[in-house]
Amino acid sequence: MNENNSLKEIGEQLLDAKRIALFPHIQMDGDAFGAASGLCRALRNSGREAVILLEDKIPDYLQFLDYGYCTMEQEQMEAPDVCICIDCGETKRFPKRAETFFHGKKTICVDHHASSQPFADYNYIDPGVAATAEIVYRLIKEMNLEVDRETGEALFTGICTDTGNFQYSNTTKESHLITADLYDAGIDHTKIAVELYQNISLNKIRITNRILDTLELFAGGRAAMVYVTQDMVQAENVSMEETEGSVDTVRNIRGVEIAVFIKERQPGLVKASMRAKTCGNVGEIAAAFGGGGHVKAAGCTLEMDIRQACETLKKAVEAHMQKIEGTAEGAQTGRAGGR
């Protein structure tokens, strides 16, 4: 095991290989699948055997990146020369495939998560990079392989989903420079926008509406809360997963610094997702309830009735706002900063 290897070293392992298996993380997002699809295609185009090994389904909105390289059959590729995990740096992110992964003659990890530790034979983990797709782009270039339109579209999907369309703080100059290069590969960025963002289920629109009907502002309009109950999701005939995203809408309200979204998992068990806008540290609030996450995005689980959970978290958020705003003067500064 090494600390980070160079992309040159990693590229050499891939170029030396005939059979390569790729391992994106479970519950794939656009970056995991985009980076894996892009790399797999570039390797196949170069005459190598390459497959993407999965243990759960491809989300609907990413089906357009399924170029026919995926399999759930762990035995499909016998004794791969290289097993490479993509956008994940710990085996619990591909638990049912971990054993297969270590059957590779060589193992590689490429990732950009800060929590990842080198655990493969060759590792490239760079938390300063917005998307693993950017690392894969540079790796493909390092190997002098071709970035064709499909490869480009897969990598572009990774970059634009992980940067929130170049809005999130992780976006760098490099994200734009790589994207500019992908245009040369002939990507159809409009098609990808349609696939990713203009493909929302009707039920998701409806449940989001019901959730936003529960909107309550507190802490002088500096915090806001919405919730969803099991009754609500059943009435709209949706899964709890379809409610994702509501917390961002709440955070986007003018003046709101902390947004809380409470989901009733089952009677007596709720999950809270929290977002902070400019000031505030929701990671700190979540940690007080045994949860975790980042400064601007965090979550926790509470074993209590949903009404009780709403009141409990409201008090915790109010206390946090008071703490960070300090005096009345501090509150004023905070307010001005938000606008």
Add this chain to the structure above:
Amino acid sequence: MNENNSLKEIGEQLLDAKRIALFPHIQMDGDAFGAASGLCRALRNSGREAVILLEDKIPDYLQFLDYGYCTMEQEQMEAPDVCICIDCGETKRFPKRAETFFHGKKTICVDHHASSQPFADYNYIDPGVAATAEIVYRLIKEMNLEVDRETGEALFTGICTDTGNFQYSNTTKESHLITADLYDAGIDHTKIAVELYQNISLNKIRITNRILDTLELFAGGRAAMVYVTQDMVQAENVSMEETEGSVDTVRNIRGVEIAVFIKERQPGLVKASMRAKTCGNVGEIAAAFGGGGHVKAAGCTLEMDIRQACETLKKAVEAHMQKIEGTAEGAQTGRAGGR
């Protein structure tokens, strides 16, 4: 009057000038104000006198780009050496300032609207460019003036609003390359995302919810319609302007190819906004009712009761869908194309 001049020629006129007045269009969007603010700042930083002349207010969400250069006093700058209109290529886009504009010793127009015609002494109109802010960026570089952080943030705002965060079909490789350069100027892209997108009024959220409650799918789920009445906006205490954007949410529904949003301006007078996703030409539908616009975004005004307008447009959209889909097989192809 000339056809397009070079940016070099236009830059020379600005460099020769001591007093410059800038004219963004009425009802400013992020590109009009961003391009004007960025150019004004670069000119001021170079020691020139420059003002942005306005005839209507700066929208709330763009106030952060008000660097103190704006005035409504048309007489503030006596006999400007250069008057330059930004992001507009016809005087009806700055009607109350048109006379003042032509008092400039020289007049310049920089714009990217396809409908614009050269009408100033010097013109640079390029419909192939995603945002006028991109033209202004190249103009500033041509003049060898500095792009400081504030200039960069103004230009970045123009690019990301006019490209829908690099999603719209007008986005080019150049949009990303210029943005990459703006990162070198030290822009805070996260701050701009907060200003532009995380600053939505509570009332806008509420009226949007009410509008989406009216959602109706038709044409076999391939088209959808929402509406808003005067009663609804009054009940939520919002202006009709706060309802903008609802038509995009409707277009984003899976399977929907044409979205229609009907606004009751007053009893017996409605305005319809329409969007097409991948197939369909809403410009054609709007034109049949005396309206206009583009293939993917268009609108028209109908002098009838809102219920009647809904029925009338529903029939028109159904007929259009039938026309473009032709046979049952055509419809199938269209469906596959959308997914």
